Amino acid sequence: MDPLAEILLRRRRLVALRLLAAGDTPVLPREPSSPRGESRVIASPTLRQGVQALEAQLLEYGFLLSPGLRDALGRLDAGELTRAGRRLAQAAPAELGGHVEHVPMFRGFPGSVPADTAEFFVRRMFAVLLQHPEQPCVLCGKAGAVHAVSPCAHLVCHACWDGSDFAGCPICHRRIDPADPFLRPSAAPAATDAPLPGHRLVLLSLCEDPLAVSGEILDTLLDRRTPLSPQDRADVVTLVRAGGPEAAGRLPERIPVRETRAAVLAALLPVLDAAAVRDLLDRHVDTATDVLRLLYALMGGDPGLRTRPARRASLPRPVRRALLARLDALALPSVVEDLHRHAEAWKRMAEVLHPHEFHRRHPTVALAFAVLRGTPLTGELGEAMLERAAGYPEVLRVEGARLRLHTFAGRVEAALRAGEPALPLLAARPGELVRRLGQVLGTGEKGAAEAVGAAAPRVAPGVLIAALGGLRTPPGGTRLFFPRGDTARAWAQPDERPELPSGEITPVLAALTAEMLRRAAALPPLGRVLLDEGLADLIAPTAERSDSTALVRMPRGSVQPLPRDERLRLFLHWAEPGDERVDLDLSLALYDARWNFVGLCDYTDLRLGRTAAVHSGDLTSAPEPLGASEFVDLDVTELRGLGGRYAVPIVFSFDGVPFDRLVRGFAGFMSRPAGLFDPRAVEQRFDLTGSARIHLPLVADLWSRTMRWTDLRQNGTSSWHDVAGNYRRLALLGSAMEDAYGLAERVTLWEVACWHAAARAGEVLTRRPDGSVRRYARRAGEDVAGFADRLLRREDDGPWRGPVDGADLAALVHADVELPAGSQLYALYPWSVDTDRVDLLDAADLVGLLAPEPAG
Incomplete structure (x- = not known):
């Protein structure tokens, strides 16, 4: 799948058909879409069947097509529809883990679709509606009042469509019965073999201008004021490369996070001429450590300097000269200190930069590396360096023929x-x-x-x-x-x-x-703000550089309820590189309320109790193309009956092979899956990445039926590859997470959201866990600090019985409220958000809005 199309689908739920449908021919020209809420009739029966078959396929994974997207699909020819349909059907479930064993429902799509696709789609839709009635209308996005139009089963609601006045479905324009426009089930749909999505359906919309939307995404990520997660940083690199050399001229004047800055520059320098390289470095590199970050990124390493590049690569001469010139233009004290801050890394990079080759042209660089290496300063050159160093007695001191640094720290x-x-x-x-x-x-x-x-x-x-x-x-x-x-x-x-x-x-x-309140007050004012008190369970992120790529992006230490189902299924999938066997093991450790070990379920013991935990069996290799999967079924009631309170799932690399050697690797858990692996039942899915060999994703508290997201990865040792030999170490880590986050008074997203609300809005609505809504209004003479304190202490002005829509900013756990166009929304579970209408924020964006103004 085109990387740009994948980013648009994953981040915005937008489908770039021009990219998906393109084959070896040039990209399709942009066509105007129908006005919002309208749709054209798809004239060709074959294409109509193909589009409906794709609808059924996507519904299986919990996705709906918007009218505009369905209309655009119907305007494609058969070849374009085939390519777009296959790519979309493969990409949509990928974040759930369904891409691995995924086989298109109709292999010859669209030529081999069944004769009666309408009946097939209707049966699926009723299977969804009867067990999950709270679904969004595909026209207005409102949930909770949708019905299936007769006879085609497309979902619309009374609020935006009058079936007694319009003789056709507003989505496909098929004729309906005006006296009875909505379907009624004529037979028990329980006989259908179509499993049900585990969440409310996700609406996919048409992306008419992929470059414009991708530019918006890039601008948002570049403006982020906290270090990016690995997935976000990879998206930045993809988006910058897609822009080519012209992307350099579209960069903002300032990229706040230095790691992000280095990743962007590394993506651009190879495609720019010497003059453009110098200009870019002058604008975006202002410390020696910035240069080191850039060197790491150019060599495929981590611009956060947490791990070395796999190898040192030689640099093109123009790039090397430009980097030396930029280093030399910086103040000597800061260069010397920055070099000592990462001394070993700089000594290795000196073999790439050759700083003494041009010591007369770059005297600051030559002197800084001489101090770093402890080089004896003799002769004419050494005397010149000592004379220059004498101007910085607070930083440099002479010891014989050498210079020593007196650091700030x-x-x-x-x-x-x-x-x-x-x-x-x-x-x-x-x-x-x-x-x-x-x-x-x-x-x-x-x-x-x-x-x-x-x-x-x-x-x-x-x-x-x-x-x-x-x-x-x-x-x-x-x-x-x-x-x-x-x-x-x-x-x-x-x-x-x-x-x-x-x-x-x-x-x-x-x-x-x-x-923090001063910065919030400097942001644009808001009319109404809507907050969930459940945000108090989510930790405010301060950095995401080591976060796993996950379906539900929870800041480490946050707490969320476990699914209501008594039975859960853990899953693990991996594929090994061709030259190496990799044995991963999915395991579970169970502890009581005082973190005493109760039992385990892993490859050494496939059952804990009778059916409290059941392991699917140990696979010791995972060759391509299928890879390998392991599962552990959990019964919450039986685990508690064994005396367990804390359940700790963990992934071990038995052979000690780090996760970053895998072709692919991910894990997670499902509730109520239909079949062995059901993407629609996935509650959380996360990637196995980095040099770690052990991943402890969460700690489940079976008494409170909650889970704390830990996202801990360890390198391990030769004995650190199973539960039996390490249950005490696991107990220490699990209990430390409970202490460090459960007992500490950390800043939560609730507090951050209250800062925004108190400083920017005159009216605030808050939803309590029981669903009731309370209202807060700024009182006469009440300053920002007083209003914020009252919000945090939950001293409201009374219940609110009106609608909770109309908020300019909403910070919610579940995105289940209709918001006006142009509003901003943070939601932990943003499944039904129409990103065409609403500006979707990450937790880091909510924090990043409180960044200081740039200096100068």
């Missing part, structure tokens, strides 16, 4: 150890000041609140949010640490920090919160 640590004031030093680096607030407050140094108030306007929102959560969480319990790396490697230790005086913490917390 070293000066701060020395001040803290000596009990000397550190705030004046840290004030020069606002981000470092906020990150070290705990240390500074522990010294009792005065003026911290004032220093924070002055520094905070220049600090990224993720850093402020992390500081807020860390300061207001009292010591005790367990601390969880995530060292830098391409995996979410974690280790835990008891929290033995000394307790800080509340009198010192309170003004600092107030200064941090005031800054």
Whole structure:
């Protein structure tokens, strides 16, 4: 599938038919679509059958066609419809995991479709409606009041279509009975063999201008103020490359996140001439570490510098010269310090850059690498370098014939150890000041609140949010640490920090919160905001660089209910590279309420209890093309009956082969699947990626019937490949996650959404877990901080019994509310969102809106 079409489908639920239908011929010209809510009659019976067969195929996976998309499909010729239909039918279920064993329903589509496609589609639609009636109208998007039009079964509602006045279906224009426009089931549909989608249906719409929409997606990702997830970063690279050399001129003046910046530059430099390369570097590279990130990205490595590139690659001479020239234009103290911050990486990259080849042309670079390597400075050149270094005594000191660096971090640590004031030093680096607030407050140094108030306007929102959560969480319990790396490697230790005086913490917390509210107030005002109180279960993301690519994108540590079904099915699929056997194992560890080990279900013991957990059997290789799959069925009631409270699923690489060597690998869980693997029943699906060999995705609390998303990946050791030998280590990680996120007072998406609402809106509606709605209105004389505090304490103005539509901004768990065109929406489960009408936000976007204004 065309990468651009795949991104549009996955991110916006938009179908770029011009890309899907194109074969070896040029891309199809754009054709005008019908006005919204109208559709043309598909004249050809063969094409009509083909479109209806595709509708039935997509309905099997929980997708509906919008009128405009259905109309556009009907205008294709047979070959174009065949290509577009096959590609769409393969791509739509891919994020659910159905692409692996997926076989098109009609292999010869559209030539081999059954004679009566209408009856086939009608039976499927009724199977859906009888068990899942809350479906969206394909015309207006409203859910809960749809009916199947007679006789074609397309879904519309009374609100936007009057069947007694219009003699044809508004979707396909087939004649109907005006006296009885909606179908009634004439026979029990239970006999149908069509399984049911596990979620409300997802509406697919036509993308008439793929380049314009992809540009909007790229702009949104480039403006993100927190590090991107691997999937988002890969999308950025794809979108930039699709734009070709012209994409360089369309970049924003400033890309806030340096890792994103490096990925973009690495995608563009190979296709630009020397002058354009120099211009791009001058605009977007302002530190030596930016150059290192770019070098990593050019060599296929991680621009976050968490892992080395697989190999060092030589650079084209113009690119190498441009990078050296850009380094040389930077201030010497910052270059020297940046090189020492990543000393080993720079020593390796020196073999690629050859910085001493042009030491006269680039004296700053030559001097910085001489300090890094401890090179003796002798002769005429050495004396010139020593003379220049003498101008920076606060940074460089002479030791014989060598220069040594006195780093900023070293000066701060020395001040803290000596009990000397550190705030004046840290004030020069606002981000470092906020990150070290705990240390500074522990010294009792005065003026911290004032220093924070002055520094905070220049600090990224993720850093402020992390500081807020860390300061207001009292010591005790367990601390969880995530060292830098391409995996979410974690280790835990008891929290033995000394307790800080509340009198010192309170003004600092107030200064941090005031800054977030100030930034929110500077955003465009809103009329009404709609919030779900369930957002309090979702952690506000501060970075996504190690997040797994997942169907439901939950920030690590967040909690969500388990499906209501008593039986769940875990699944794992992988395919090994041709030169290496890979044995992955899907396992389950069960613990009681005090994290004492109760039992396991894995390749060593296929049953836990009678049917509490049942394993499908151990596969020890996964050759292409089929790969291999393993399953574990769970019975929640029986697991609890065994004394279990915490169920911990885990994926091991038995052979120690890292996940990034796989051709493909993913896992997840389903509820109520029809058959062995049912994409429509998938509740969560995530990729197995990175250099990790172990993945612990979640901890399920069987007592509260909730799950905490952990997304932990570990590298493991030779003995770290099964539950039996490592159940104590798993218990430590699971209990540490419960302590670190369940007991800590971290900033949640509820708090972030309340900041937006209090600072930008005069009216706020909130939905409680029981479905009731409460109203908040800004009171006379109530400032932003007071309104925000009242929202967070849930001191409302009374119940709201009117409609909850009409919000300019909504932050919800489930996207089940009709919003006006042009509104913004964050939803954890955005299945039914019409992205043509609503601007869909990620959790990181909600946080990123609170970014500081660019300096200068």
